[in-house]
Amino acid sequence: MRIGRRVLAAAWLVFAICGVAIGQGISADPLIGQLEYTQFSNLQPNEAWLLLDQAEYWAVPLTYPMDYYASVQTSSKAVFLSSLHDLIDAHESFDYSTQETPDDSEFEVDTWDIVALADAYPDAPSYVIDLYLNGVFERQDKGVTFARHYDREHSWPKSLGFSSESSPAYTDCHHLFAAYSRYNSSRSNKPYGSCPEGTCKPTEENLSRGGESSCCRGCTHVWQPWEGRRGDVARAMFYMAVRYEGDIAKEPDLELTDDLSQIGTCSAWRTQDTAYMGLLSVLLEWHEADPVDDLERRRNTVIFLFQGNRNPFVDHPEWVTEFYASSD
Helix, strand or coil, rough: CEEEHHHHHHHHEEEEEEHHHHHCCCCCCCCCCCHHHHHHCCHHHHHHHHHHHHCCCHHHHCCCCCCCCCCCCCCCCCHHHHHHHHHCCCCCCCCCCCCCCCCCEEEEEEEHHHHHCEEECCCCCCEEEEECCCCEEEECCCCCCCCCCCCEEEECCCCCCCCCCCCCHCCCCCCCCEEEEHHHHHCCCECCCCCCCCCCCEECCCCCCCCCCCECCCCCCCCCCCCCCHHHHHHHHHHHHHHHHHCCCCCCEEEECCCHHHHECCCCCCCCEEECCCHHHHHHHHHHHHHCCCCHHHHHHHHHHHHCEEEEEEEEHHHHHHHHCCCC
């Protein structure tokens, strides 16, 4: 589907004005009516763009359709993994970037667009809030950068299992986040882990939170998001490990581990059939310490309306413990 740039610009203006008027921090206002999933039922995933782009920020449903998880069984780890993988597998993929020039009159939705909606800043949704700095950035158009800009961060590094844009994992927005370009570059392809005290960079304070230390300086072998987004990152990693089992062409087998020798450190990454990330024990701690909030729930729904699949660990955070505590 192709959409006129002028129409989208006007829609973003309406969207931003509505957002400024109704922004409620990080808690949804129960008095604001929500869009119904039935309003999306006759649309292709990418056609959700116009409806979302003209919607009030908090009008997006914060939970899942009633029967979405009906097929999932949790009687054992093997059954859980198989049924959950089958549910979220083979999602709708979008181009990483579309080929356009600033004077194009129309364009196709790509990951820049989806991330901009998924990571919209609640008090002014024509801006985005990033993962590592907790900073607010003007929305970017198809990679046009400003002096201060954000990138699309592959929270599971693309160098670890899916370096080609033809792989669905490369463009899977459940693990693509807006991230301040300098911090994104510093992170590179390090796995996630706890940083030594005194090795971190500052964050900004937005949405009445932030300001804590974040992100390891130098090559300390691991990268630590600030505490308000650590659970978001952990649940993205759990999603990737279940979604990608290597059972379809061009899809990797992704696994989580505590073994840095399997993951690699800094510039020494291994090339192998199964790609590893971690650190698993730290991600489990972050998941417990930073529970799901409405920003993350809204993000899950926005991506679902494009890709057609959800991150189950956002909807059912209790499944993390159930899955990893199971021994069979």
